[in-house]
Amino acid sequence: MSRILHLSDVHFGAVDDRLVAPLIDLAHRLKPDLCVISGDLTQRARPGQFRAARAFVDRLPAPALIVPGNHDMPLRNLPLRLLAPFAAYRRAFGPKLEPLAHLSDAVVQGVNTANPFAWKSGLLRRRSLQRLTDSFAAAPPGLWRMVVMHHAPVPAADGTAADIADPVAVLAALAQAGADIVLSGHTHMPHTGFAETAAGVLFLQVGTAISTRRKTDSNDVALVTLEPGKVTVESWLASPGQPGLTPGPSQSYTRPGTAWQKLTKSERPQPTH
Numbered sequence: 001m002s003r004i005l006h007l008s009d010v011h012f013g014a015v016d017d018r019l020v021a022p023l024i025d026l027a028h029r030l031k032p033d034l035c036v037i038s039g040d041l042t043q044r045a046r047p048g049q050f051r052a053a054r055a056f057v058d059r060l061p062a063p064a065l066i067v068p069g070n071h072d073m074p075l076r077n078l079p080l081r082l083l084a085p086f087a088a089y090r091r092a093f094g095p096k097l098e099p100l101a102h103l104s105d106a107v108v109q110g111v112n113t114a115n116p117f118a119w120k121s122g123l124l125r126r127r128s129l130q131r132l133t134d135s136f137a138a139a140p141p142g143l144w145r146m147v148v149m150h151h152a153p154v155p156a157a158d159g160t161a162a163d164i165a166d167p168v169a170v171l172a173a174l175a176q177a178g179a180d181i182v183l184s185g186h187t188h189m190p191h192t193g194f195a196e197t198a199a200g201v202l203f204l205q206v207g208t209a210i211s212t213r214r215k216t217d218s219n220d221v222a223l224v225t226l227e228p229g230k231v232t233v234e235s236w237l238a239s240p241g242q243p244g245l246t247p248g249p250s251q252s253y254t255r256p257g258t259a260w261q262k263l264t265k266s267e268r269p270q271p272t273h
């Protein structure tokens with residue numbers, strides 16, 4: 001049984017400083033096996049913001065798997081954005097933009113969807129898909145196959161369309177590669193579900209962990225617990241004016257056939273909608 005703490009869109013440069021210590025404290029109490037940050041470590045990809053993000057990551061209690069988001073590329077320095085968009089990111093977090101992590105029951109592949117040629121939308125590159133396919137093909141059967149990518153190919157919680165090039169093709173490619181679970185951010189709105197065309201892939205999105213750029217009433221993170229045949233997502237929420245993070249909704253999912261289903265509290269599968 002592995003526990004993954006999923007954070008996203010921390011946006012150093014636009015952080016609510018009161019949330020940092022409580023989140024670090026919560027992370028230590030939850031004792032995850034892996035911490036995931038699904039992009040937008042910084043607000044404007046400035047060196048000082050990356051240094052702050054790196055210092056934050058160094059305080060987490062478990063290894064961190066991190067991928068870039070659209071905010072992690074220079075915005076106004078066009079030559080740098082086009083010629084070396086991830087130079088500052090790499091200085092902070094190392095050369096790999098698409099890291100791989102192994103847990104006892106999962107293989108977790110990071111995918112870089114940040115696109116310097118687009119304003120903020122993402123893309124799944126052919127070489128990224130190949131890396132994903134190869135990692136999953138090499139993993140022993142029975143392991144959960146998980147993807148971490150900043151931009152999800154499914155709509156946001158409020159119905160806003162997926163902000164990635166050709167989401168229908170991306171959905172099909174993820175399913176074809178054998179993905180079971182995809183962890184994403186970008187929308188600043190927590191959301192869980194799956195697409196009818198890829199019902200075997202569970203999409204888990206969290207909002208912004210500690211940024212002031214909230215699009216909902218709360219900042220949030222999620223603890224994802226993997227068990228044989230079952231995944232549980234527990235939200236933790238930080239509401240303005242309240243100290244610390246408090247437990248939010250918790251939901252388990254199972255996939256008895258080819259499609260994910262919600263489990264009710266009595267653990268009996270119910271069709272999702």
Ligand SMILES: [Fe+2]
Pocket residue numbers: 009011040069071186187188
């Ligand atoms: Fe963001």
